Amino acid sequence: MKNPLIMRGSPLLFLLLAGVCVAGYRPVIIVHGIFDGPKQFEKLRNFICKVHPGTEVTVIDLYNNLASMKPMWKQVQGFREAIGPIMRRAPDGIHLLCFSQGGLICRALLSTTPNHNVNTFISLSSPIAGQFGAWRDNFLRLKKLVLIGGPDDGVITPWQSSLFGFFDCNENVVEMRNQEFYKNDTFGLKTLDTRGKVSVCVQSGVKHVTWHSNYTVFMNCIEKWLT
Ligand SMILES: *[C@@H]1O[C@H](CO)[C@@H](O)[C@H](O)[C@H]1NC(C)=O
Numbered sequence: 001m002k003n004p005l006i007m008r009g010s011p012l013l014f015l016l017l018a019g020v021c022v023a024g025y026r027p028v029i030i031v032h033g034i035f036d037g038p039k040q041f042e043k044l045r046n047f048i049c050k051v052h053p054g055t056e057v058t059v060i061d062l063y064n065n066l067a068s069m070k071p072m073w074k075q076v077q078g079f080r081e082a083i084g085p086i087m088r089r090a091p092d093g094i095h096l097l098c099f100s101q102g103g104l105i106c107r108a109l110l111s112t113t114p115n116h117n118v119n120t121f122i123s124l125s126s127p128i129a130g131q132f133g134a135w136r137d138n139f140l141r142l143k144k145l146v147l148i149g150g151p152d153d154g155v156i157t158p159w160q161s162s163l164f165g166f167f168d169c170n171e172n173v174v175e176m177r178n179q180e181f182y183k184n185d186t187f188g189l190k191t192l193d194t195r196g197k198v199s200v201c202v203q204s205g206v207k208h209v210t211w212h213s214n215y216t217v218f219m220n221c222i223e224k225w226l227t
């Protein structure tokens, strides 16, 4: 306690500096799906602003609607350029919430951005099982992986692929923890899960296009991670 004035003063200074751009919540970046765009995510943005006022929510306004059919690598490049500056402005990291095809774009983004500062990756009804590259190190930078899906989705097949499950050769669904890539820890999923960093949220009664506008889903599966 050599200098109580500074000891007392510095937290205040810190708050003042931090208060300029954040209100206590990390910025949320939303990556839309196929044939949609920012317009379809207004409800979700309102949900977030209602429960976490002051959150900076950005729905990336790129490759909307028909343009969402453009080649994936091109889209990934575009989204990277849009997301980069937001990441750099966020010393405590960001949350990435990706819907449907957006989940694949986010996965590609993560796997090719070694110094990303994504705190929580929320995959909302996204066919996230499928091919995967060498993204182990980047994957393990995540503080939280949240997988959301459900049996009444109607578009994601099998619906369990939104939770890293997939068909085996006999078209039986094999759940995440029995998948070879999990057991082998091929890209770090098992490590992340063992650390208690993987959260799975299954909701029934939700059709694919309504995931992001359903307040119950938001409160049950998303809200608590957006801090
Ligand atoms: C898992 O490990 C086994 C044995 O090392 C190997 O044969 C198999 O190809 C691996 N599978 C994956 C998905 O990495």
Ligand SMILES: *[C@@H]1O[C@H](CO)[C@@H](O)[C@H](O)[C@H]1NC(C)=O
Residues within 6 Å of the ligand: 203, 204, 205, 206, 207, 210, 214, 215, 216, 217, 220
């Ligand atoms: C919203 O989600 C809940 C489950 O979280 C589901 O029971 C309900 O049917 C959904 N509502 C609509 C309109 O999709």
